[in-house]
Amino acid sequence: MNSRGAAQVPPRPSVAPPAPAAADPYQHSDAPRWLKFLWRTLAPRHVFGGLALLLFPFVATPFFTFQVAAQALVLGLIALSLGFLAGYGGMVSLAQMTVAGIAGYAMAVLGTSSSPEISLGWPWWVAVPAAVLVATLCATLIGWLSVRTEGIYTIMITLAIGVAFYYLVLQNYSVFNGFQGLRELKPPTVFGVHWRDPLPFYFLSLFWALAGYALVRYVVRAPFGIALQGIRDNPRRMAALGFHVVAHRVAAYALAGLIAAVGGILLAWYNALMTPGSVGTGWLINLLVIAVLGGVKHPIGAFLGALVFVLLQTFAIDVIDRERFNLVIGGMFLLIVLFSPDGLLGLWAKLRSRFGPPQTLTSTPRRQA
Template sequence: MAAAQWRKAMNSAAAASAARGRPVLAPAPASLPMPEAPTADAWKTAWRRLDPGQLLVLVALLVFPFVASPFVTFQVGAQSLVLGMIALSLSFLAGYGGMISLAQMTVAGVAGYSLAVLGNSSSAEISLGWPWWLAVPVAIFIAVLASTLIGWLSVRTEGIYTIMITLAIGVAFYYLVLQNYSVFNGFQGLRELHPPKLLGLDWRSSIPFYGLSLACALAAYGLVCHVVRTPFGIALQGIRDNPRRMSALGYSVVSHRVAAYALSGLIAAVGGVLLAWYNALISPGSVGTSWLINILVIAVLGGVRHPVGAFLGALVFVLLQTFAIDLIDRERFNLVIGGVFLAIVLFSPDGLLGLWARLAARLRPARAMRTSNQRRQP
């Protein structure tokens, strides 16, 4: 059932109840409305909804690797898209589910380590040598299971307790891979993780890897935009706003939240596979406490309530991380990132997109006044 049909049915039931003079609760679904896979009609509808500005951004993303240097394409463009996908999984949980998880990089790390153990790496005695077309789906499946388990453990809490549980899980995974040498190769990690060579292309070179990252990022963005308009997404937002009322209406709050964790785990897992290929390694440093916090910083920078904000925040973070060294000492470039983060949080709690919306709202009356004055002039 489409989201519009679902809302129409609920409104019709409420109107009929009011006409009879007695209140009736909206009927609870017989089963949990799982996220619907985007159909061909859904993709066509999403394409029609694109405004000229979004089309311009899409064209710019497609043209970008052909006008930028290989370093900028790979180091800035591809890395921003990969980190943006992992931050998007957090934005989906926080913006539409009201759940802040610090374990999204942990889920991505589970996917990366699973890929390294199941596929090929520098440690032949550890890696099983599976073909990529089998290792990648299994690695993503393992990461989704891990995300579902994390959700099952944490959704029964709220606020600071959810943050602490997910942080504890992330720290536990970090020490697990750091101290285990027989499976994860300890602090050295697993190296020489390369994407497969298909169609005669080296997919780790700048333009092919950027194209692969862009395709995955657009798919993840489209999936989130589609899911939030489905009955499942609408129910999830209702649970975010008032879980007690949704529970009284018959919706399973825990089931919806765990399903949201599973979906976010899918997005983070794909980002984790791409991140392992981008770095050509997976190590404890990739899933350390600093990166658990960095994903939260990226999501907040762009705006947690906007799916595109994750990619905007990732772009700002990568630019600062790449070029802040030219402005300040290498050991202190995190000070610049922290200062920018603090400034954005103080002046715009909704991130850069919220700041842009506020500026646009202020400029709109002034523009309208200038237009009105020009019309009055003879």
């Protein structure tokens, strides 16, 4: 029976099936989680970048290998701890260089230095882990004190802690040797390798920089990292869902302190000394500048900002007086903040979206009337 008023259903448009995703060979296997993480996160650019980092010291001079690349890796590792707190936890801490300084001073006091009346002379394989542990515990305490505040108050508390530690090491001669500091802090000779030579120290710094980078990339995708980002965006809602906001923030400070502590050990070995100037207010601000230059929302941004900072610091004398170096850094910092709040990586993303090849967008066809 024909029905005049019956509505005719329009034919469904033919939509091309989506391209099949790359098969994950470890999806249904008993492989460890870190292997699954590497398979899902590594891209061709990571492989090419890793090969370039491995081959760089063999084509560069020892000056660039040690003074530029190794220093950028060490400073980038410390800035990575600040970027993790600010980018994924919403907590800007100016005490990360202080944590690194605590690790360096602890290693100098527990190990060997130019002041045998102060240093205890422990072997390096005991002094280094103990120094990292002490610095991590101090970072946890700093987090416990500062996570109960937000915004400018967190910045002021961490800045006050950093300034207090600076004056402590400056005025204390019985433990920290005052203004002169503790010198001759050299990495040990292991397997017949002098680890402060340009090539070995570069690979030592590269190993720990990659380890810190991989750790942050893994954590931010883990349940803890996802919860931390939720707390950053809306702490009240996360607390209503049953998450302990203070505990997550303190744990984030502890993890960032661990990364900064390893960077502090490397920084002490790089400079072969620890002085109050290493933890002064200037370096507290410089570390923030490094993190913002690269982009706090990207783990690789800390190393990019450190590389730019070291290049400007090294070659500023060829462009402008060394005394005017802070003017150059301050000007670049203002430009980045004004035109790209997400740092150099954010600026690169904007340029790619504006001048790059147009992306083809597939949309669902409209239904015919």
